Amino acid sequence: MKSNATVSLDHGSGGLASQHLIGELFLKYLTSPLLHDLEDCAVLGEYAGRIAFSTDSYVVDPLFFPGGDIGSLAVHGTINDLAMRGARPLALSLALIIEEGFPMERLERVIASVARSSQDVGAAVVTGDTKVVPRGKADGLFINTTGVGLVSHRHDISGKKAQPGDAVLLSGTLADHGITIMGSQAGIDIGGDIASDTQPLHRLVGAILESETGAVRVLRDPTRGGLATTLCEIAAASHVEIVIEENRIPIRPAVRTACEMIGLDPLYLANEGKCIIICDQDHAEELLQLIRRLPEGRDAALIGWVRDDRPDRVSLVTRIGGSRLLEPLTGQPLPRIC
Amino acid sequence: MKSNATVSLDHGSGGLASQHLIGELFLKYLTSPLLHDLEDCAVLGEYAGRIAFSTDSYVVDPLFFPGGDIGSLAVHGTINDLAMRGARPLALSLALIIEEGFPMERLERVIASVARSSQDVGAAVVTGDTKVVPRGKADGLFINTTGVGLVSHRHDISGKKAQPGDAVLLSGTLADHGITIMGSQAGIDIGGDIASDTQPLHRLVGAILESETGAVRVLRDPTRGGLATTLCEIAAASHVEIVIEENRIPIRPAVRTACEMIGLDPLYLANEGKCIIICDQDHAEELLQLIRRLPEGRDAALIGWVRDDRPDRVSLVTRIGGSRLLEPLTGQPLPRIC
Numbered sequence: 001m002k003s004n005a006t007v008s009l010d011h012g013s014g015g016l017a018s019q020h021l022i023g024e025l026f027l028k029y030l031t032s033p034l035l036h037d038l039e040d041c042a043v044l045g046e047y048a049g050r051i052a053f054s055t056d057s058y059v060v061d062p063l064f065f066p067g068g069d070i071g072s073l074a075v076h077g078t079i080n081d082l083a084m085r086g087a088r089p090l091a092l093s094l095a096l097i098i099e100e101g102f103p104m105e106r107l108e109r110v111i112a113s114v115a116r117s118s119q120d121v122g123a124a125v126v127t128g129d130t131k132v133v134p135r136g137k138a139d140g141l142f143i144n145t146t147g148v149g150l151v152s153h154r155h156d157i158s159g160k161k162a163q164p165g166d167a168v169l170l171s172g173t174l175a176d177h178g179i180t181i182m183g184s185q186a187g188i189d190i191g192g193d194i195a196s197d198t199q200p201l202h203r204l205v206g207a208i209l210e211s212e213t214g215a216v217r218v219l220r221d222p223t224r225g226g227l228a229t230t231l232c233e234i235a236a237a238s239h240v241e242i243v244i245e246e247n248r249i250p251i252r253p254a255v256r257t258a259c260e261m262i263g264l265d266p267l268y269l270a271n272e273g274k275c276i277i278i279c280d281q282d283h284a285e286e287l288l289q290l291i292r293r294l295p296e297g298r299d300a301a302l303i304g305w306v307r308d309d310r311p312d313r314v315s316l317v318t319r320i321g322g323s324r325l326l327e328p329l330t331g332q333p334l335p336r337i338c
Numbered sequence: 339m340k341s342n343a344t345v346s347l348d349h350g351s352g353g354l355a356s357q358h359l360i361g362e363l364f365l366k367y368l369t370s371p372l373l374h375d376l377e378d379c380a381v382l383g384e385y386a387g388r389i390a391f392s393t394d395s396y397v398v399d400p401l402f403f404p405g406g407d408i409g410s411l412a413v414h415g416t417i418n419d420l421a422m423r424g425a426r427p428l429a430l431s432l433a434l435i436i437e438e439g440f441p442m443e444r445l446e447r448v449i450a451s452v453a454r455s456s457q458d459v460g461a462a463v464v465t466g467d468t469k470v471v472p473r474g475k476a477d478g479l480f481i482n483t484t485g486v487g488l489v490s491h492r493h494d495i496s497g498k499k500a501q502p503g504d505a506v507l508l509s510g511t512l513a514d515h516g517i518t519i520m521g522s523q524a525g526i527d528i529g530g531d532i533a534s535d536t537q538p539l540h541r542l543v544g545a546i547l548e549s550e551t552g553a554v555r556v557l558r559d560p561t562r563g564g565l566a567t568t569l570c571e572i573a574a575a576s577h578v579e580i581v582i583e584e585n586r587i588p589i590r591p592a593v594r595t596a597c598e599m600i601g602l603d604p605l606y607l608a609n610e611g612k613c614i615i616i617c618d619q620d621h622a623e624e625l626l627q628l629i630r631r632l633p634e635g636r637d638a639a640l641i642g643w644v645r646d647d648r649p650d651r652v653s654l655v656t657r658i659g660g661s662r663l664l665e666p667l668t669g670q671p672l673p674r675i676c
Contacts, residue, residue, distance in 0.1 A: 014562025014608075015667025038575065039497055040419040040558070041392035043489050051389065053486055054379035055431035056467045059475075081378040093393035095482050097435070129394045134673055137397075137477040142469075144433050146484035148391055151381050159377060220378070224352025237376070270352075329353025335472055 005104040012098070012132030021130065025108055029115035030094075032124035042126040044091055049150035052087030054078055057144040061336040063110065065184045067176075067195030070143055071113030073272060073338060076200045077223070078147040079121050083205040084219045084275065086157040087149030089123035095144040096128070100135045110141065121200045123147065155209055161217035162238035164308035167284035169277040171204060171291055172197065172299040173250045174227055178269025179258050181337050188262075192254025199273035204296045208277065211290055215283035221275045223338060226268040228326040230276060231314045244304030245317045267316070268329050270337045278306060343442040350436070350470030359468065363446055367453035368432075370462035380464040382429055387488035390425030392416055395482045399674040401448065403522045405514075405533030408481055409451030411610060411676060414538045415561070416485040417459050421543040422557045422613065424495040425487030427461035432483055434468045437476040448479065459538045461485065493547055499555035500576035502646035505622035507615040509542060509629055510535065510637040511588045512565055516607025517596050519675050526600075530592025537611035542634045546615065549628055553621035559613045562675060564606040566664040568614060569652045582642030583655045605654070606667050608675045616644060 010017035027036055034042040058074045068076075079089050094114060098107065118125055176197040183190040201221065208216055218238070222230040227249075235242045251259075251266050259266045273296065279287055284302055291297035314326040348355035365374055372380040396412045406414075417427050432452060436445065456463055514535040521528035539559065546554055556576070560568040565587075573580045589597075589604050597604045611634065617625055622640060629635035642655075652664040 009673045010669060012562075012673065013667055013669070015567050015606075015669070016665075017668070018563075019666065037496070037498070038571070039423060041390050041423045041425065041487075043423050043425070044389040044391060046386070046388050046491075048384070050384050051382040051428075051486060052379050053382060053429060053431060054465050055433045055482065055484055057433040057435050057469050057482060059435060059469045059471050085377060085379045085381050087379065087381070090389075091391060093391060093484050095393045095395040095484075097395050097397060097480055127392050131395050131397045132673065133397050133477065136474075138480075139471065139475040142435055142476075142480070144393065144395060144482040144484075146393055146431050146433075146482075148389060148486060149379075153384075158375070160375070224350075225356075229353050233376070268353075327354075328357065329351055330355070331348060331351070331353070335347045335350065335470065 007098045007100060007102045007104060007107060007132055009100050009132050009134065012130060018130065026111060029111045030125045032126050034126040035128065047150050049152055052082050052085050052149035052151050054081035055144065055146040056081065057142060058338055059142050059336050060338050062184050063140060065196055066180050068198040069110060069113050070141060071110040072117040073198050074143040074145040075114055075117035075121065076198050076272060077338060078145040079123060079200045079202050080221045082147045082149035083202040084221055085151060086155035086205065086209055087151045089121055089147055089149045089202055091126045091148050092118055092123050093146045094125045094128040096130045097138055097142040098132045099138040099140050100132055102140055121202060157216060157219050159218055159220055159234045159237040162234055162240050162278045162306045163217060164240055164306050165281050166217060166278050166306040167281045167302055168242060168244060168304040168306065169284065169288055170301055170303045171275045171277065171297045173252050174271060175251060175255050175259060175266035175269035177272040178337060179255050182334055185334060190258040194254050194258065197271055197273035199296055201273065201275050201296060204291065204294050207290060207294060208287060215280040216277060218278035219275055222271050224270050225329040226270060228267040228314065229329045232326065232328040235314050236312045239311045241307040241310045241313045242304060243307055243315045243317060246319045248301055248303045250299045250301045272338065345436045345438060345440045345442060345445060345470055347438050347470050347472065350468055356468065364449060367449045368463045370464050372464040373466065385488050387490055390420050390423050390487035390489050392419035393482065393484040394419065395480060396676055397480050397674050398676050400522050401478060403534055404518050406536040407448060407451050408479060409448040410455040411536050412481040412483040413452055413455035413459065414536050414610060415676060416483040417461060417538045417540050418559045420485045420487035421540040422559055423489060424493035424543065424547055425489045427459055427485055427487045427540055429464040429486050430456055430461050430483050432463045432466040435476055435480040436470050437478055438470055438473045440478055459540060495554060495557050497556055497558060497572045497575040500572055500578050500616045500644045501555060502578055502644050503619055504555060504616050504644040505619045505640055506580060506582060506642040506644065507622065507626055508639055508641045509613045509615065509635045511590050512609060513589060513593050513597060513604035513607035515610040516675060517593050520672055523672060528596040532592050532596065535609055535611035537634055539611065539613050539634060542629060542632050545628060545632060546625060553618040554615060556616035557613055560609050562608050563667040564608060566605040566652065567667045570664065570666045573652050574650045577649045579645040579648045579651045580642060581645055581653045581655060584657045586639055586641045588637045588639050610676065
């Protein structure tokens with residue numbers, strides 16, 4: 001492929017140029033035989049278990065950022081949504097909307113990243129679609145990934161299942177993705193070794209569910225809207241109060257400093273490789289130790305409790321011992337975070 | 339909702355405004371309990387059969403056109419891709435990329451159309467995603483739908499299965515969608531009662547497969563690239579020659595006239611509610627009668643045959659008896675057809 005080649009409208013025609021793009025670029029990296037069949041629809045096998053199904057479009061700006069890119073983000077994001085219902089990922093779809101003139105070399109880097117990430121999680125891209133829109137009608141590249149997974153009958157994980165007395169665990173540090181994208185968009189060097197936390201969580205979830213069937217009630221990844229908004233959603237769905245303690249929440253010092261400098265609350269910034277685990281309190285310590293032994297969970301912490309005092313509310317016990325009500329995110333701190 | 343309301347960046351924040359948009363607009367029309375659970379991932383039941391999985395993004399311009407809109411197109415397109423492998427549709431995902439400032443009233447019309455179409459096909463939208471990008475970074479609205487379906491073990495339909503001697507059927511008239519969008523984009527009144535053929539084909543496919551297990555080898559819908567390009571793909575995948583006869587191909591007179599006026603070949607224009615059926619010749623006439631009894635297939639015709647003379651080639655026997663080789667589409671007659 002020429003180094004200065006770009007994507008043209010022809011590449012989205014469904015004709016010869018589309019076939020070349022698929023054959024010479026996509027199939028070079030994405031190696032599933034189902035995809036190579038070039039059918040309009042993939043037919044997977046028959047599986048025992050309930051089918052999990054989740055979709056996300058990715059419009060992150062910039063496309064490449066410290067710690068990842070739109071390709072790895074698109075794979076991890078959808079894998080994590082499947083994992084949050086206890087699903088083992090099975091297969092992914094990949095749909096691209098490309099702006100005419102987009103550099104072929106950047107497209108190749110993104111596809112290589114999708115391929116690496118999907119290979120790592122063991123869920124191949126088995127079906128896809130490519131559209132090209134005229135210059136100025138999109139911004140470089142938008143990606144949709146949709147995932148299919150399987151849920152064992154033993155598991156029934158849902159945002160509605162939190163119960164008073166349960167413990168609230170967080171699998172790692174907060175706000176790494178949000179502050180990284182913020183810095184990249186603003187062209188600010190936020191210093192330290194700050195990078196997106198984009199990573200797949202299905203292994204961590206798999207390990208948790210294998211060891212403690214029944215103890216885990218809720219899994220949720222605090223992406224857009226951050227920890228505060230996600231906890232508000234869980235509190236409302238389960239009709240419980242959730243109380244978290246500020247001094248228990250793990251945040252990297254460099255991230256905390258950057259948030260203070262810019263004036264952003266890390267509780268509302270997006271995370272792309274962390275999950276909230278709400279579980280029976282009797283198993284909390286055991287689960288926490290298990291999570292901390294995994295690389296994805298080494299900074300995990302118990303951050304709070306489920307109560308029944310004020311249903312549908314989330315409270316923060318501040319560092320100095322006060323109490324603050326946490327509302328869902330209002331306004332938009334920054335667009336195109338994912 | 340106010341009549342002059344528009345979509346803002348806040349609606350894509352994942353916070354309170356997102357929740358309002360979902361609650362007040364999306365859930366008003368899309369009524370699946372799985373979607374109303376507001377989980378990041380839907381968990382369907384357990385089903386007997388192989389899982390079919392297909393994705394498409396829709397960037398059609400204009401969003402509303404004679405015969406349909408981006409909402410119905412997005413439902414039918416994905417349902418049809420599932421149907422082309424013999425799959426019964428089970429559930430749909432819906433992911434929106436919206437440009438800041440997009441009129442809320444237009445969004446509501448599209449969502450209502452998605453709801454009507456998905457209800458009609460019996461495959462609910464069970465999971466979704468909404469992203470908003472700043473003004474000028476997209477063009478109004480892009481939609482991704484991904485579908486999950488089930489294939490019975492009796493069926494093995496694929497573009498690779500055409501065999502010499504097979505008959506080639508077409509389920510209806512050609513080029514209706516392509517010429518309609520062409521006219522809308524150019525602002526040309528192409529006259530007649532020309533409208534998009536966007537429609538779901540799963541019922542037609544279901545009827546065919548129920549009656550004639552084993553006789554149907556290939557199903558394919560000739561969308562982007564049209565009949566000629568799609569037949570080229572089948573000829574290549576099955577390593578056969580396909581010969582079609584020009585005077586057997588059904589085209590509405592008004593569409594034929596418009597194509598001649600504009601100088602477009604209807605064999606290369608997109609269709610959104612038609613399929614090619616390649617089947618054992620001994621069952622062709624019986625299948626054709628069956629298809630013609632269904633509203634989706636009333637104009638169906640036998641248009642040609644599979645041969646082994648020149649593998650990977652598609653030939654057209656012209657109206658005056660000559661023979662013309664059909665190549666895959668080169669160049670792009672018009673962008674954003676779907």
